[in-house]
Structures are given as structure tokens and as C-alpha cells.
Amino acid sequence: MSGQTAQSISEKEYTISDLAKEFGITSRSIRHYEDEKLICPERRGVHRIYSARDRVRLQLILRGKRLGFSLAQIREIIDLYDLPEGKQKQAKLLIELIQKRRDALLQQRKDIEHMLKELEMLEQKLD
């Protein structure tokens, strides 16, 4: 076990390779996401310590990647979640962003339905 000595449960901590292994990526990738300001773990000395919250961020990043977003786009989206709870001044701008995002996702969902049907037909053709 790594990074688990004696701390309040549910406030888990992770090393970079903990997360790398869990999500099947390299440490290099995770550091790269940090370079690109997508995640910013605590430092204990020089070592990176990832919180449960950081882990969730990483999940969001990977989900975004699976959906074909660029890291820059993913950062935009993630930043939406981190509104200081009071800064709704730019709400209108954000709504537009969200709208666009949703349109793209709905298109993707259509694309997926299409492909699934076509794969199904292909499979039947192969009997």
C-alpha cells in the first residue's frame, strides 16, 4: 500500500502513481495535465499529494478525453464547476458555452446511436 498511514477515513490521499495505476495512464500524463493547469495537487515537500477531490477532477479530465475534447476545452469545462459560488456575473456567457457544449454532446449521442446500429447490422451480416 502506498500513501496510507493513519488519517481520517474518507479524506484519502493518493500518490501520482496510485492514480496512474487506478486509471491506467502514466504519471507523465498526470503531470502534463498539471502543466496545462487542469489539476493542482497539494505538495508535501516536493512530492505531489492528491486528494479525493483531485481524483474526481482527474476522472472528469479522462471523461472529457474519451469524449474527444482537447485539454484546453476540458479546462474550460472543469473551471465551470469551480465557480466561487458568487460569481454569476458572467452567467450569460457561461450559459452560451454550456449550450454549445450540449449541442455537441447531443450530436455525439446521435453519432453513437448511428454507429451502434450499423455495428449491429454488420454483426448480423457475419452469421
Added chain:
Amino acid sequence: MSGQTAQSISEKEYTISDLAKEFGITSRSIRHYEDEKLICPERRGVHRIYSARDRVRLQLILRGKRLGFSLAQIREIIDLYDLPEGKQKQAKLLIELIQKRRDALLQQRKDIEHMLKELEMLEQKLD
């Protein structure tokens, strides 16, 4: 109108810029897909002539792109559609491929549902 003189209807032909305009991409991209063996239009002299079938291929390519596949992956998928109607010898191998493809798509669909819900919540937060 371009590339439309007097030919049997439903056997339409398209120039490269016809398709580029229709799908909102550049001719350069289409030629690039050809370089990568994703599409292979007829040549009339030196000019490319795209059939209705080619058009469909291009649609498949773009759909694949929207889904985040690489051109190489898209070629694999497209090649599945072009089985010489008799070569089901490797059917088993193909079924595996299809299975994997479907799993990835189902995962993506989940991802999209996730994101759509979260975007919905975000939007409500901004009232």
C-alpha cells in the same frame, strides 16, 4: 452548380469542393483522408470525382472524428463495411473488433449522459 451536366439521376457526382462546402471542411482535409487511405475517389484525368458512395464514406469519416477516433481507427472501422461480401473467414476476428468498438461507444454514451446531467445542474445553479 458544379459537376452536374446530364447523367442518370441518383448517380450523382461531386467535386472535392462540392463536398468540402457541404460538410464545412477544407479540400485539404479530404485530400488528407485520401493520403491516409480512408477514401479513394475516381479520377477523371487528374481531377477527383466523388460518387454518392464516396460521399457516404466521408460522412462516416466525419462522424468518426466527432466521436474522437483517430483517422487510423476510422479506417479500420470503415474497412469493416467493405467486406468483399464473401470474406467472412475472419469473421471471428471481426466480431471481436466490433465488440470492442461497441464497448467503447457504450462507455462514451455513459460519459455523455453524465455530462449532460451535470451541465443541466450547472445551468440551474446559474439562475
Added chain:
DNA sequence: CCTTACCTTTACGCAAACGTAAACTTGGTA
């Protein structure tokens, strides 16, 4: 024949997203 609009190939350029090697620090274990 000349212009104009569109097509062609060739080839170098570039940003994104890491891979990879080098060279060093750190913290737990023998």
C-alpha cells in the same frame, strides 16, 4: 488565345498530447 476559377502535387510548418532519456532528490527499509 487569354483570363478566371478551380484543380493538382510537393513539401515544409505547427500545435497538441504526451513519450522518453537524463540527472537528481527523497523517504522508507535492510
Added chain:
DNA sequence: TACCAAGTTTACGTTTGCGTAAAGGTAAGG
């Protein structure tokens, strides 16, 4: 205390997916 696995930074290399000239061929109209 000496060691070793795992962490760190720095920096250059690689692949993918086109962009973007450069330099010219082609087809139709005037």
C-alpha cells in the same frame, strides 16, 4: 548508514491532423 524504489525537474523527440505556401495544370467563357 547505505541503498533502492519511486518521486522530481528539464528538455528534447514523436505522432497526428491538418494549414499553408509554392508552382503549376485544366476547363469553360469571352
